[in-house]
Amino acid sequence: MISLTNTSLRYQGDSVFADVNLEILAGEFVLLMGATGSGKSSLLRVMNGLTPHLTGGELTGDVHVNDRSIRNLRPRDLAASIGYIGQDPLAGFVSDRVEDELAFTMESLGLSPEVMRKRVEETLDLLGLNALRARSMATLSAGEQQRVAIGAALTAHPKILLLDEPTSALDPTAADEVLALLQRLVHDVGMTIIIAEHRLERVVQYVDRIIHVHGDGRVTISDPVTALRESEFVPPLIELARLESWDPLPLTIRDARRLAESLRERLATASPPGKRHNTFLPAETFALCDSITVTYGKRVALRDISLSFNRGTISAVMGRNGAGKSTLLATFVGLKSPDKGALTLGGHKPSELSSQSLSRLVGFVPQEPGDLLFSESVTAECEANDKDRGLIAGTTANLLNLITPEIDHRLHPRDLSEGQRLALALAVVAAAEPPLLLLDEPTRGLDYRAKARLGSILRKLANEGHAIVLATHDVELVAEIADRVMVLAEGELVADGDTEEVLTASPAFAPQIQKILAPSRFMTVRDVAHAEQPLA
């Protein structure tokens, strides 16, 4: 279906990958994995010609789609055979209504109105979008947007679908829906699908083969078991399998549960993981809200919420897209004042403080860390921050060195990797030592290594006495680092308790390890390793 022969890509002299040879067969579901910035997206875009036609770069070797070389074809010429869905579906929409969006590619292809109408109706049914057909794009949830983007690609009846991180913005349930849909397209419609994704735990069980972009120029394709055995990035499931030296390597929770029988027995007698240790004691409450209600016009975003954030504690706020997580953060940083109820930060009301004094109490790292950064280089960014906040010169730079020592301070913030950019934004915010630190969806686009790094930074900050709050969909991250979990649904607080208690009670939010080892309450590989150590 797609074959790359001796394909190499260079950007301004820097090699992204070299001498890639791979062949993807018709009807395969293929995962593209690799570290952030390793060239996954570039490789995906080579397959429909967006690289180099749109992005530039120097491509050598040959790329064949359906036994036809596409070196001299523009992506628009391939629109009928390959569908491409970018990272941010909203940014790629061209119409304001779902129905018109589905028809756009067909209009460009010049299909007759009768055919278009028929295909739009079929696609609406296939993807369960009929109820949304007249809706405007901006009113759709992230999961619905992703499904509409897939539908818009499908109406052209392509043989191949390329998707760039389709689940990174989705909550676990919406992500499962999208992946199940892709699975159905492969099995029922015979589509060939290639998907680039960081959250391997969500995808691995569905795919036939894995393309591994190593980051040093090598690209290999193999079956999932081989690829994961060699990979440096693996989901928790594989990590556990390595720890227990299970063979063959299980790819699904079901396989792992079968292999884990003896482990479960051993762990049943082992002491349970116990609560995480807060070295910062006593756990003093810094921020709290008492039955607050927040509305946007007539819409109630938060209803009667009471909760508190303690110093030294990492709290995670979870819930569906649109459940009120962002509103909760916005209320704590003083962007939104509650219509009812009281909210205090260290005894102050945020709405009564100037933005200067507020920024000393609370720090906020937005979903897009680039929103905070405006300087030409990392050094300039740190210096501007010290000056702005009246800190001793070098404070921000020192903190940044503590967080990521290997960062090149001469680089432009845009040229940093996603993880480094997040670290810089975090350093800028945390330098003023605000007791409350809020992070909105910090792991979007981060690979496992960057995520582990973030986890240890946040733990360090918590131990220094910060109250840390994460709004996130990332179950594995929460299982790894959070002390407390709050779950919001439709603006109401539906669960609030210890991580272990909340996560193990919910099928949607249970981490992989817990699913394998239930009914025991182990949630992370680290906990299991810890419990196994005395036995060994």
Place this chain on the structure above:
Amino acid sequence: MKPATARRSTRIHPLAWWGWAIALTFAASAAANTWTLVAIAAGVVVVSLTCRSDGPWRHSINYAIYLAATLLVIRLVIAILFGAKIPGHVLFTMPSTHLPQWLSGISLGGPVTSEKILLILREGAKLATLVIIFGAASSLTQPKELLKSLPRALHEAGVIVVVSTTFLPQIVASIKRIRTAQRLRGSRGSRGLSLTRVLIPVIEDALTKSLDLAAAMESRGYGRTQEKHGRRVSASMLLLGLLGMVAGVYLLLIPTSFINFPWAVLAVAAAISIIGLWLSGKNLRLTVYRPIKWNLEAIALPILGVSVAATAGTLLHTNATLLFILLLVCAPVLYLGRQS
């Protein structure tokens, strides 16, 4: 929410509404009597309030009414303050001053007569009616649907307009998002400094978004049927036709002695542009999803408009004619009914 399909099937071709509206503007300019204008304006408001579409442009009639009223008030105020003196029944007298010699053409203040106010209102009524007609036409049609029914050669330009209307709100949202993030950084310093601090991330964000959009449009086949050759011929014909039409309108408004056949110039120019459009669309393999068809109801609309114009231009102005014009303007309501 009503099912969209039901609404879509009763859609009226947007060009029909525009044809109706343009005929009514002729009626308004032909009307010699202020009451005729009032009848036309009132009828148009009734039609647009009942038959308007449910898209974001449905409120344009409201704005048009405000605009028309504001224009009338401004005209009145200016006329009362500066206008020429018109003899008649004095309503009240404004304090007046003597202006220097070189401004002798303008009078300031002085007596205001009821005749003067009526004259101003009568003069203003025509403009106000035109504003209301255009407001009504845009609330009755969606600009997007109008773009859809344009000739194929203009399709891609139309897509760009639609894309930018959906892209701009995203940029506005990102400005808002970035400003709040920056405020929490505790930025201090001059206003100019903080402006660049917001602007740089906004521009970077907009660039990333537009690259994403370009990738999406490219991979979805946008512009794939663009014909490189033969474009020059059709483009020059279009240009020639448009220039000819401008010249024709000029000749029509300002008659000259050399060329006294402005209508012929207009007709030839229009024909050239239409051929140019057809030529450039001929090679494009583009289609439109669910095109709006001309049905009987749609064809009736411009005919109704033309008959209003004919009535307003020819018949004597009696109360019966006024009622007839009002009914004729409102006729679409009778057979189209409530649309939303």
